[in-house]
Amino acid sequence: MTPRKSKSRPTINEVAKRAGVAKTTVSHAISGKRPVAPATRERIFKAMGDLQYSPSPIARRLAGSPSHTIALVLPLASPTFADVEVRYIASIGAVVNQHGYTFLTLTAPQVNVDDLRQIVYSGLVDGVLLMRIQQKDERVKLLRETDIPFVLIGRTRDNKGLTLVDLNGEAAIGLAVDYLVELGHHSIGFICPEDLNFAFAYRIVKGFEKSCAKQQLPRIMSPAVWSADAGYRATLALIEQHPEVTAIIVWSEVVTVGAVSALRDIGRKVPDDISVISFDRSEHLHLASADLTVIDTRPEAVGGQAAQMLINLLEDKPLEREQILMPPLLITGKSTAHCTNGQVTLPKPA
Amino acid sequence: MTPRKSKSRPTINEVAKRAGVAKTTVSHAISGKRPVAPATRERIFKAMGDLQYSPSPIARRLAGSPSHTIALVLPLASPTFADVEVRYIASIGAVVNQHGYTFLTLTAPQVNVDDLRQIVYSGLVDGVLLMRIQQKDERVKLLRETDIPFVLIGRTRDNKGLTLVDLNGEAAIGLAVDYLVELGHHSIGFICPEDLNFAFAYRIVKGFEKSCAKQQLPRIMSPAVWSADAGYRATLALIEQHPEVTAIIVWSEVVTVGAVSALRDIGRKVPDDISVISFDRSEHLHLASADLTVIDTRPEAVGGQAAQMLINLLEDKPLEREQILMPPLLITGKSTAHCTNGQVTLPKPA
DNA sequence: CTGAAAGCGCTTACAG
DNA sequence: CTGAAAGCGCTTACAG
Numbered sequence: 001m002t003p004r005k006s007k008s009r010p011t012i013n014e015v016a017k018r019a020g021v022a023k024t025t026v027s028h029a030i031s032g033k034r035p036v037a038p039a040t041r042e043r044i045f046k047a048m049g050d051l052q053y054s055p056s057p058i059a060r061r062l063a064g065s066p067s068h069t070i071a072l073v074l075p076l077a078s079p080t081f082a083d084v085e086v087r088y089i090a091s092i093g094a095v096v097n098q099h100g101y102t103f104l105t106l107t108a109p110q111v112n113v114d115d116l117r118q119i120v121y122s123g124l125v126d127g128v129l130l131m132r133i134q135q136k137d138e139r140v141k142l143l144r145e146t147d148i149p150f151v152l153i154g155r156t157r158d159n160k161g162l163t164l165v166d167l168n169g170e171a172a173i174g175l176a177v178d179y180l181v182e183l184g185h186h187s188i189g190f191i192c193p194e195d196l197n198f199a200f201a202y203r204i205v206k207g208f209e210k211s212c213a214k215q216q217l218p219r220i221m222s223p224a225v226w227s228a229d230a231g232y233r234a235t236l237a238l239i240e241q242h243p244e245v246t247a248i249i250v251w252s253e254v255v256t257v258g259a260v261s262a263l264r265d266i267g268r269k270v271p272d273d274i275s276v277i278s279f280d281r282s283e284h285l286h287l288a289s290a291d292l293t294v295i296d297t298r299p300e301a302v303g304g305q306a307a308q309m310l311i312n313l314l315e316d317k318p319l320e321r322e323q324i325l326m327p328p329l330l331i332t333g334k335s336t337a338h339c340t341n342g343q344v345t346l347p348k349p350a
Numbered sequence: 351m352t353p354r355k356s357k358s359r360p361t362i363n364e365v366a367k368r369a370g371v372a373k374t375t376v377s378h379a380i381s382g383k384r385p386v387a388p389a390t391r392e393r394i395f396k397a398m399g400d401l402q403y404s405p406s407p408i409a410r411r412l413a414g415s416p417s418h419t420i421a422l423v424l425p426l427a428s429p430t431f432a433d434v435e436v437r438y439i440a441s442i443g444a445v446v447n448q449h450g451y452t453f454l455t456l457t458a459p460q461v462n463v464d465d466l467r468q469i470v471y472s473g474l475v476d477g478v479l480l481m482r483i484q485q486k487d488e489r490v491k492l493l494r495e496t497d498i499p500f501v502l503i504g505r506t507r508d509n510k511g512l513t514l515v516d517l518n519g520e521a522a523i524g525l526a527v528d529y530l531v532e533l534g535h536h537s538i539g540f541i542c543p544e545d546l547n548f549a550f551a552y553r554i555v556k557g558f559e560k561s562c563a564k565q566q567l568p569r570i571m572s573p574a575v576w577s578a579d580a581g582y583r584a585t586l587a588l589i590e591q592h593p594e595v596t597a598i599i600v601w602s603e604v605v606t607v608g609a610v611s612a613l614r615d616i617g618r619k620v621p622d623d624i625s626v627i628s629f630d631r632s633e634h635l636h637l638a639s640a641d642l643t644v645i646d647t648r649p650e651a652v653g654g655q656a657a658q659m660l661i662n663l664l665e666d667k668p669l670e671r672e673q674i675l676m677p678p679l680l681i682t683g684k685s686t687a688h689c690t691n692g693q694v695t696l697p698k699p700a
Numbered sequence: 701c702t703g704a705a706a707g708c709g710c711t712t713a714c715a716g
Numbered sequence: 717c718t719g720a721a722a723g724c725g726c727t728t729a730c731a732g
Contacts, residue, residue: 063723283604406724414728
């Protein structure tokens with residue numbers, strides 16, 4: 001019937017007693033927030049070492065000191081993580097850890113407003129990074145009402161006063177369209193997102209429409225939810241309805257995996273018969289077929305920047321800018337080529 | 351010069367005031383550790399609702415009560431999450447939340463022993479779920495020295511005294527081999543894991559060797575790290591060295607995506623020319639090619655069971671068994687067929 | 701059935 | 717340069 005607990009941790013009081021000082025002094029010796037006489041200081045550290053003391057983060061936090069913990073809120077919306085998301089997590093984690101903070105990912109099947117409230121109110125974390133932002137996002141609304149520092153990765157409809165980093169989605173789709181037009185394509189299909197509540201989806205669809213207007217192209221779109229299978233079906237549907245397309249743009253790497261399969265299954269060679277540009281590259285395509293031309297949405301840059309901004313916020317350091325729109329990158333691969341099909345176009349003047 | 355703080359979280363004192371009782375009573379109304387008059391109880395819950403109150407895990411923890419938080423430790427070993435892992439996270443999260451616990455995923459680029467120690471000593475979490483167990487796992491060693499309850503998903507080399515749930519890897523590979531033999535296959539290739547420090551990998555490789563001995567089959571293996579591209583290359587290599595194989599088993603869904611591509615690229619029809627069994631099904635295969643015969647490693651059952659056991663541990667409820675070996679499931683699809691190639695075998699007697 | 705009070709392990713004004 | 721004391725938001729004996 002011996003109690004189950006074995007060794008409990010030493011407290012600041014025991015350290016103080018052993019060093020012959022008040023716990024106030026121990027606290028200050030540790031935090032450095034007040035000068036401590038060298039001799040005293042030395043005795044204190046000796047005592048801490050003897051006792052293997054390390055302050056309790058719990059008590060610290062309750063007493064009003066930060067916990068040095070940052071949470072990434074990432075709802076588990078689908079049965080799949082995209083590689084992009086792993087890249088986000090990894091790059092954010094790296095920045096967070098490198099600044100001496102602990103990094104937590106809050107990943108529930110669905111992180112709703114109540115879950116988020118609980119986390120925020122728990123006092124467990126000093127700051128929050130929010131992903132997968134919706135056009136109208138209840139979580140943002142909640143966070144605005146709180147005074148916990150937070151940074152969005154993405155944007156909502158109304159972003160006044162928010163701190164955020166987002167890829168410039170409009171520029172991204174524009175980059176893809178312009179490049180294809182440059183290659184002589186005039187019938188460009190967009191395997192586009194379906195759920196326009198997702199803010200990024202909304203922006204790239206609007207961007208596509210704008211680009212089509214600018215380039216005087218027909219708007220050819222086929223929506224696909226965030227899965228390979230949807231991409232497969234959307235691609236088949238698009239080609240059937242618009243056999244004239246000579247290029248497609250696919251809105252997500254996850255969808256691209258299906259799109260590439262579909263093109264192969266109906267015998268359209270890439271890039272000879274049709275050019276393909278994907279938003280990001282998936283590890284789920286083996287290298288031989290993975291040398292795609294991609295729009296890189298730069299998760300490392302976006303995530304790292306967001307983490308850095310949150311840390312600055314937490315440490316009361318000034319922010320250069322409150323809102324950063326990251327420019328996308330076009331990485332040319334072997335899935336795009338000059339349009340040989342349909343109407344002939346003049347090469348660009350040199 | 352107004353202070354930055356706006357409304358901070360409501361405390362138990364405010365609830366007590368609003369309900370016209372002492373905070374002692376509020377505390378007991380919540381914990382149920384002491385009877386509270388129904389009318390009082392109702393007022394208290396009303397007040398809690400009005401104030402959107404939820405108790406601070408930090409304060410609770412400091413006062414000696416559990417924080418009702420469980421952490422899943424999931425190192426980010428690769429640039430990809432498998433769908434299986436998402437299934438683990440989702441099912442664990444569901445069980446944990448449904449029991450009123452908060453669920454955290456500790457996901458750093460690499461969760462090393464020091465990170466884990468910090469978490470454990472912080473007192474932030476009541477219990478820990480550990481995944482991706484290694485044959486020799488430093489994290490397990492650390493956890494054994496502590497008195498925090500923990501459950502392994504997987505096994506190490508020496509599991510004495512540990513609480514764990516693991517898929518029976520040996521049975522899993524055996525199931526696949528036996529089924530293929532039943533279909534008349536005698537040359538079975540195994541696209542197998544490369545890193546045998548990963549305990550699950552070790553077990554299925556050993557299991558394959560054992561099965562081959564039992565069935566008197568040649569051991570045909572081609573190692574692939576955990577990526578589609580590795581699967582692609584390993585499959586090409588295997589077929590080149592062993593053109594006689596009529597069936598392959600692939601050790602992970604991530605790898606299978608590449609293997610399937612490879613077979614198509616070299617013109618081997620599935621299942622006419624070659625049968626394929628995959629460990630788990632990937633969402634990254636569009637449905638048309640995704641009707642694979644799979645060994646289901648049952649992440650929902652394994653993860654859910656592990657979460658349940660940890661909660662039982664935390665609540666001092668008895669465990670039926672300390673260690674559970676989950677039997678795998680064979681789900682037959684359209685990627686396996688009777689062997690028509692090579693030596694003819696008699697059909698199974700009816 | 702309910703309250704007043706001590707205490708968990710820290711931090712931080714306040715006072716020397 | 718140093719201490720005594722209040723307080724963070726809870727839980728839990730102790731006392732009605």
